[in-house]
Amino acid sequence: MxxxxxxxxxxxxxxxxxxxxxxxxxxxxxxxxxxxGFIGGLVLATAFVLMFLTFDSETVNKAIPFDFKKISxxxxxxxxxxxxxxxxxxxxxxxxxxxxxDLPIFGKTELATVTLFESGVxxxxxxxxxxxxxxxxxxx
Amino acid sequence: MHLLIFAILFPFLAAALIPLIHRRLGPLxxxxxxxxxxxxxxxxFAWQIPGISSGDTIxxxxxxxxxxxxxxxxxxDGLSLILALLITGMGxxxxxxxxxxxxxxxxxxxxxxxxxxxxxxxxxxxxSDNLLVLYVFWELTSISSFLLIxxxxxxxxSRYGAQKSLLITxxxxxxMLAGFLMLHTMTGTFSVREIVSTIGQYSxxxxxxxxxxxxxxxxxTKSAQFPFHIWLPDAMEAPTPVSAYLHSATMVKAxxxxxxxxxxxxxxxxxxxxxxxxxxxxxxxWGSFCAVxxxxxxxxxxxxxxxxxxxxxxxxxxxxxxxxxxxxEAGAVYGLATFAALFHLVNHSTFKGALFMVVxxxxxxxxxxxxxxxxxxxxxxxxxxxxxxxxxFSMAGLPLFNGFLSKExxxxxxxNAAGLPAFSAETWGWLIPVIAWTASVLTFxxxxxxxxxTFFGKHQPKKLDKKPxxxxxxxxxxxxxxxxxxxxxxxxxxxxxxxxxxPALNGVLPGITGAAPHISAWHGFNTELWMTIGIIxxxxxxxxxxxxxxxxxxxxxxxxxxxxxxxxxxxxxxENSNRLTSKYMTGYLPHYFxxxxxxxxLAAGGTLLLTGAxxxxxxxxxxxPSYEVILAVxxxxxxxxxxxxxSRLTSVLLNGVLGYSIAIFFVLFRAPDLALTQLVIETVTxxxxxxxxxxxxxxxxxxxxxxxxxxxxxxxxxxxxxxxLIALSVRAGNLYDSISSYYENAYELAGGKxxxxxxxxxxxxxxxxxETLVLFIAGIGVYTLIRIKGGKExxxxxx
Numbered sequence: 041m042x043x044x045x046x047x048x049x050x051x052x053x054x055x056x057x058x059x060x061x062x063x064x065x066x067x068x069x070x071x072x073x074x075x076x077g078f079i080g081g082l083v084l085a086t087a088f089v090l091m092f093l094t095f096d097s098e099t100v101n102k103a104i105p106f107d108f109k110k111i112s113x114x115x116x117x118x119x120x121x122x123x124x125x126x127x128x129x130x131x132x133x134x135x136x137x138x139x140x141x142d143l144p145i146f147g148k149t150e151l152a153t154v155t156l157f158e159s160g161v162x163x164x165x166x167x168x169x170x171x172x173x174x175x176x177x178x179x180x
Numbered sequence: 181m182h183l184l185i186f187a188i189l190f191p192f193l194a195a196a197l198i199p200l201i202h203r204r205l206g207p208l209x210x211x212x213x214x215x216x217x218x219x220x221x222x223x224x225f226a227w228q229i230p231g232i233s234s235g236d237t238i239x240x241x242x243x244x245x246x247x248x249x250x251x252x253x254x255x256x257d258g259l260s261l262i263l264a265l266l267i268t269g270m271g272x273x274x275x276x277x278x279x280x281x282x283x284x285x286x287x288x289x290x291x292x293x294x295x296x297x298x299x300x301x302x303x304x305x306x307x308s309d310n311l312l313v314l315y316v317f318w319e320l321t322s323i324s325s326f327l328l329i330x331x332x333x334x335x336x337x338s339r340y341g342a343q344k345s346l347l348i349t350x351x352x353x354x355x356m357l358a359g360f361l362m363l364h365t366m367t368g369t370f371s372v373r374e375i376v377s378t379i380g381q382y383s384x385x386x387x388x389x390x391x392x393x394x395x396x397x398x399x400x401t402k403s404a405q406f407p408f409h410i411w412l413p414d415a416m417e418a419p420t421p422v423s424a425y426l427h428s429a430t431m432v433k434a435x436x437x438x439x440x441x442x443x444x445x446x447x448x449x450x451x452x453x454x455x456x457x458x459x460x461x462x463x464x465x466w467g468s469f470c471a472v473x474x475x476x477x478x479x480x481x482x483x484x485x486x487x488x489x490x491x492x493x494x495x496x497x498x499x500x501x502x503x504x505x506x507x508x509e510a511g512a513v514y515g516l517a518t519f520a521a522l523f524h525l526v527n528h529s530t531f532k533g534a535l536f537m538v539v540x541x542x543x544x545x546x547x548x549x550x551x552x553x554x555x556x557x558x559x560x561x562x563x564x565x566x567x568x569x570x571x572x573f574s575m576a577g578l579p580l581f582n583g584f585l586s587k588e589x590x591x592x593x594x595x596n597a598a599g600l601p602a603f604s605a606e607t608w609g610w611l612i613p614v615i616a617w618t619a620s621v622l623t624f625x626x627x628x629x630x631x632x633x634t635f636f637g638k639h640q641p642k643k644l645d646k647k648p649x650x651x652x653x654x655x656x657x658x659x660x661x662x663x664x665x666x667x668x669x670x671x672x673x674x675x676x677x678x679x680x681x682x683p684a685l686n687g688v689l690p691g692i693t694g695a696a697p698h699i700s701a702w703h704g705f706n707t708e709l710w711m712t713i714g715i716i717x718x719x720x721x722x723x724x725x726x727x728x729x730x731x732x733x734x735x736x737x738x739x740x741x742x743x744x745x746x747x748x749x750x751x752x753x754x755e756n757s758n759r760l761t762s763k764y765m766t767g768y769l770p771h772y773f774x775x776x777x778x779x780x781x782l783a784a785g786g787t788l789l790l791t792g793a794x795x796x797x798x799x800x801x802x803x804x805p806s807y808e809v810i811l812a813v814x815x816x817x818x819x820x821x822x823x824x825x826x827s828r829l830t831s832v833l834l835n836g837v838l839g840y841s842i843a844i845f846f847v848l849f850r851a852p853d854l855a856l857t858q859l860v861i862e863t864v865t866x867x868x869x870x871x872x873x874x875x876x877x878x879x880x881x882x883x884x885x886x887x888x889x890x891x892x893x894x895x896x897x898x899x900x901x902x903x904x905l906i907a908l909s910v911r912a913g914n915l916y917d918s919i920s921s922y923y924e925n926a927y928e929l930a931g932g933k934x935x936x937x938x939x940x941x942x943x944x945x946x947x948x949x950x951e952t953l954v955l956f957i958a959g960i961g962v963y964t965l966i967r968i969k970g971g972k973e974x975x976x977x978x979x
Contacts, residue, residue, distance in 0.1 A: 066856070072933035074852035076940065082860045089867055109963060116956045119949050127252065132243045134949070136942045138931035152931055154941040157949075161941075164952045168959030169864060175966045177871050 045094075052094040059087040067162055071150070077158030081165030088170045097178060108174070112167025119160030122153070182240035184254045187221055187264075188307060191300030195293045202289040211279035214292040218271030218299060225264045232261050233679040235686070239309065249370050255309035258683025262522065263306040263430075263437055265680070266529050270429040271299050273658035277537055278421035280655040281544060291331060291419070298324035298426060305434050311360040311370045315353070318398070321434060322349040325426050329418040341414035344746070348411045349401050356398025356438075362391035363445075376444045376690070383449070392446045395438065396455060403435025403489050406463040410742045413482040420540030423478065428485045428536055429529040436489065436525065439496050440688045443518070447689075448503030450603040457597070460494025461615045463487065468622035472726075473733045477539045477549040477634065480626055481532070484575065487623065488528050491616075495521035495590060498597040498612070502692050505602075514600070515695025517593035518688050522681045523699075524586035527574070527669065531583055534662035535571040535630065538564055541655060542634060547645030551629065556639030560648035565635045567659040574666045576627035576719075577620060577712060582669035584712075585699055590616065591708040617711055624719030625726070632723075673699040770892065777899040785902040788909065796908045808848065815841045828879050832869045836862060853936045 067080025088108075091100050126135035138152035194217045202210050228238065242252035256264070275295065282288060301324055304317030323346070330342035360370070366382045367375050382388055399405075404412040415427050426432070439456060446452045467487025474480035499518025502511040541564050542557065543549045558565045570581060577587030594616040598609040641647070650656070669676055682696040689695060703709075722729065764775070788794050818837040825831050839862035846855035884892075926938035940948050 070934060070937045071931075074856055074934065074936075076853070076934070076937040078940070079853065079857050079860060082857070082864065086860060086864055086867075089864065093867065109960070112956050112959055116952055119952045123945065123949055127242045127244060130243065132246050134945050136930065136945070150931060154930070154932070154945075157945065158937075158941055161948060161952055164956055168955050171959050172962045173864075173868060173871060175963050176868070176875075 048094050052090055056087045056091055059083060059090065063087060067158070070158065071152060071154070077161035078165055080158075081162030082169065084162070085166045085169035088166070089173050092170070092174060092177065097174060108167045108170040110167070112164045112171060115160045115163030115165070115167055117160070118163060119157055122156040122160060125153075125156075182254065183224060184238060184240055184256055184307060185242060185252070187224055188254070188300055188303050190221060191217055191296040191303070195296035195300070198289050198293045198296070209279050209284075210288050210292055211275055211282075214296065215272065215275045215279070217296060218268045218275060221299075221303075222265065222268035222272055225261060225268055228256065228261060229679055232256065232258055232683050235683065244313075249364075250312050251310055252313055253309040253371060254307045255373060256307060257687040258680065258685070259437070259440055259522075259687035260306045262526065262680050262684050263433065264303060266433070266526070267299060267302050267306070267430050270425055270529060270533055271295075273533065273661060274421045274425040274429075277424070277540070277655060277658040278419070280652050281421055281540055282419060286331075286419075291328075294324050294327045294331070295422075295425070298328065298431070302430055302434065306437055309372050311363065311372065311375075314372075315357050315360060318356070318402075318434065319350065319353050321431050322346060322353060322402075325349070325415070325431055328422045328426060329415050331419055331422065332417070335417065337414070338417040341411075341417040345411040345415045347750075348408055352398045352401025352408065355394045355401075359391045359394030359398065362387040362394065366391070372441060372445075379445050388446075389451060392449075392452060393455075395442055395446070396459075399435035399438040399442075400459060401435070402438070403432050403493065404463075404486050405435070405459050405490060405493060406466050406486075407742050409463060409467065409486040410746055412486055413479050416476075416478045416482045420478070420536060420543065423481075424533050424536035424540070427482070428532040432485065432489055433492075433525060433529075436492050436496065436521075439493065440518075440521070443496060443500050443503070443688050444690050447500035453497055453500050453504075453603050456497030456500065457494045457612065458497075460490045460492070460497055461612065461619075463490025464494060465490075465615050465619040465622075468619045468626065471626040472622055472629070473730065474626075475551050477542065477551060477554075477630065478536075480551075480630065481535055481539060484623070484626055485532060487619065488524075488532065488575070491590060491619075492521050492524050492528065494612075494616075495524065495593055496688070498593050499689065501597070501600055501602065502689050502695060507691050507693055509694075511689075511692045512694040513596055514593075515685065515689050515692045516589065516596065516697060519677075519681060519685050519696050520586055520589035520593050522684050522688070523589060523673075523677070524583075526676065526680070527582045527586045527666075530662050530665045530669070531571045531574040531581070534567055534659045534666065535575070537655075537659040537662070538568045538571060541651050541659075544655070545646065545651050546648045548643075551633040553640060553643040554634045555637035556635070557648055558635040559639070561635070561650055563650055563656055564659075567656075567663050568631055568635060570663040570666050571659075572627040572631045576624045577715065579701065580667065580670055582666050582673070585670060585673055585701060587620070588703075588708045588712065589697075589699075591711050595707060613711075617715070620711075620715050621719045621722065624715050625723045628719070628723045629726075670701065673701075774892070774895055777895050781895070781898045781902050784906065785898070788902070788906060794905060794909050796905075797911075800911075808845075811841055811844060811848075826879075826881065828873050828876070829870075832866060832873075835869075836866050839865070853934070 063080050063083035063086075066075035066083055067077060068075070070076030070080060088100075088104070091103075123134045126137075127133055136152065136154045136157070138150055138154070140148055140150050143149045194214065198210065198214070201213075205213075231238070238254075238256040240254045244250050244252045275292075278291070278295075282291065298321060301317045301320035305314055305321060308314040308317060326342045326346040329345055330338050332338050333342075363375055364370055366385050366387050367378050369375060369378075401408040412427060412432065416423055418427070443452075464487050467483050467485075467490055471480050471483035471487060474483060495517045499515055499521060502513075502515035502518065505511045505514065539549055541561070542554070545561065545564075546554065546557070548554065574581030574583035577583050591613065594613040597605065597612045599605075600609055677696065677699050685692075685696050764771075815838055818834045818841070822831050822834045825834065839858065843855045843858040843862065846852075846858055923935055923939055923943060926935045926943075927933055930938040930942040932938040932942070
């Protein structure tokens with residue numbers, strides 16, 4: 041589906057950046073505020089979908105040379121392996137933990153293992169959504 | 181991490197690395213790297229021999245789902261150690277052999293990844309103490325076996341054989357799972373060790389015998405026991421290294437391992453004794469009977485494997501009688517059978533492994549394994565011939581080879597069992613040595629066929645594709661090592677007996693002492709020796725006059741085999757399920773919606789009415805502000821309007837109005853997470869709809885009859901009503917205690933202020949994890965449906 045629309049292209053270029061930033065923000069803030077892995081991943085996916093809608097897939101594939109199928113597989117792998125990790129520290133499957141650390145610049149920061157799991161969720165969502173939409177749109 | 185847990189995970193890790201590294205290797209065959217895995221593991225297990233043989237056992241546990249009693253518990257005793265050494269030892273030899281056997285055009289990374297997957301799964305089976313973990317690994321061996329049999333998937337027979345083995349072994353596996361659950365219901369634990377120590381008080385439990393038969397079903401299907409043996413000959417479509425490894429030395433021994441492992445649980449009962457012994461003996465006889473008529477060397481070996489597995493199985497059955505008598509003289513006498521079983525288990529792996537490799541060499545160097553085209557190869561393949569003689573004569577039970585020792589012990593055990601003063605063996609016990617002897621004669625006959633039809637007689641160069649020459653040196657190393665073992669064990673059998681078999685015996689027959697004998701090749705002119713001499717004489721005569729008595733095989737009509745039954749069953753299953761499915765799968769979307777909503781109305785609405793949960797109380801509700809009313813009216817208008825619009829685009833937009841209004845409701849009710857998700861989902865769905873419409877034909881208003889419209893309207897209204905009623909009665913009907921108080925401590929328990937995410941990622945993380953998997957599968961499903969069409973790839977396959 042090729043669309044040649046200058047306004048759309050120009051707006052998208054700025055919009056994609058904003059959406060991507062927003063997606064990352066949502067992902068990171070999910071621990072204490074609205075957001076999280078699923079919604080963060082979904083917002084990031086919409087940014088990619090907007091790119092595919094605005095520009096043709098060849099251009100986009102050149103700009104972001106990821107195979108989104110592999111990204112979704114990586115996400116599932118991350119979600120499962122991060123869940124299995126606690127077993128090797130004598131804890132049951134899927135145990136999560138958190139701690140407060142003093143980091144330079146950030147100050148006192150909370151780091152939680154659930155972030156690893158959530159990034160798995162986010163990657164799966166991005167991979168699957170983009171993969172489904174591109175598969176359908178590129179069907180001959 | 182405990183060394184043994186690492187031992188199980190190591191093959192899986194290695195398999196995961198293969199796709200990452202195989203492209204960087206250049207001309208180096210990836211098999212050389214893979215070879216290191218079983219070799220290291222063999223070292224690890226061999227290192228445990230001194231400890232285990234002095235009576236120690238090793239246990240380690242990783243907590244998995246402790247709340248359900250499912251833990252990754254590892255337990256290494258003598259029995260597990262024997263199997264672990266076989267898996268890793270044979271694994272090393274087979275991988276070495278396969279490096280030369282497979283051609284570089286085969287997809288080697290796949291082959292070795294599957295093989296490592298199998299190795300890890302098999303180690304998991306023999307080392308797990310937890311039944312459910314054992315079950316998972318058990319099914320994983322079936323799956324990896326399926327993948328390996330279908331390795332040359334462009335052949336029709338490979339796919340048929342793979343499907344058959346999967347269907348039969350997974351069928352048995354399900355039965356076994358049910359048996360395990362029954363054991364859990366009885367004893368309240370999944371740990372094999374705990375079950376063994378407490379089962380004594382449950383032998384009168386109603387589930388005791390069902391559990392026993394279901395566990396046996398799993399063992400019999402896996403170990404190709406009669407009548408489930410039919411999958412093994414078809415599994416021979418796999419590359420020969422796979423046949424040598426999975427389908428003779430290791431995987432088919434998993435069922436035997438299971439019987440051995442559960443002997444302390446069920447052994448000592450009459451049912452266990454007779455079922456295991458008789459199934460084993462029938463398999464022993466039928467396997468050897470069918471083997472004689474085969475013309476394909478690999479099919480012959482397949483039936484001979486079936487037969488030998490039956491032999492080992494029957495020995496475990498006879499040995500279980502020892503538990504009936506308990507520790508003492510009688511226990512020691514009957515326990516000998518179990519010792520013989522363990523001994524033959526090891527011996528069978530050595531000689532059958534060697535024979536498979538020999539057949540593989542013949543096939544590889546000559547281009548056929550059909551004995552009608554072979555003959556006179558001794559002059560061309562003298563080294564291979566030597567290995568063939570050593571392997572076959574050992575299998576036939578001739579002296580100078582390890583098979584002789586365990587075969588004699590088998591006769592001793594069967595003679596003992598004939599005089600068993602329990603389980604009403606007085607009437608039919610004499611059948612045991614008779615069947616044993618008859619089957620051994622047939623075994624002798626097919627062993628002679630392997631050696632003499634292939635390597636003696638007239639060489640027929642016109643019938644062969646290639647001129648026979650000895651294979652490369654590397655291909656001969658593995659059978660050479662096995663041949664040395666075959667002869668070596670004959671001369672120093674007690675090295676094996678004292679260090680491996682005796683500790684294993686304690687695992688199978690706990691508390692029975694003195695059953696392990698001092699193995700000696702010569703015990704004077706006793707009945708067993710006369711039986712062997714009789715086998716040689718009668719077997720030789722039968723081999724000589726094979727042509728004359730072969731007509732016996734024509735007695736059984738074609739359509740009366742278990743294979744025909746299996747094929748017929750599969751065919752009618754496919755036909756009937758097709759007929760049933762096509763009755764309701766009309767391809768018409770409104771029908772499917774009618775099923776879904778109809779079921780929902782009946783199930784959810786029915787539950788609501790029957791449980792008396794329906795109670796609506798408006799008295800405690802907060803007053804509804806006017807803007808919420810406006811929003812609700814907008815939604816209602818949009819929903820009704822969708823029914824009457826004449827274009828797809830408008831209906832999608834109206835659908836969007838509904839979605840965004842719901843998001844606004846979420847905002848009003850202070851659920852920002854839900855609102856955000858709803859907004860983004862709505863956006864993505866609209867984009868998806870628009871994309872799909874691009875490909876759809878022009879929209880035509882459908883001409884539905886009035887009755888149909890009324891029916892659809894009833895379903896729609898009833899569906900909406902059900903949801904509304906459920907929503908209204910949610911607050912009133914408290915059938916269960918609320919669990920929400922647990923989540924209120926999210927900040928202390930999970931360190932997160934966002935309770936929604938604490939639930940999703942932590943408290944109910946298991947749901948989220950599996951949802952991720954479902955999402956991924958859905959994505960791959962869409963991709964394959966749209967992208968992968970019958971192209972060049974499929975055309976190469978035989979139909």
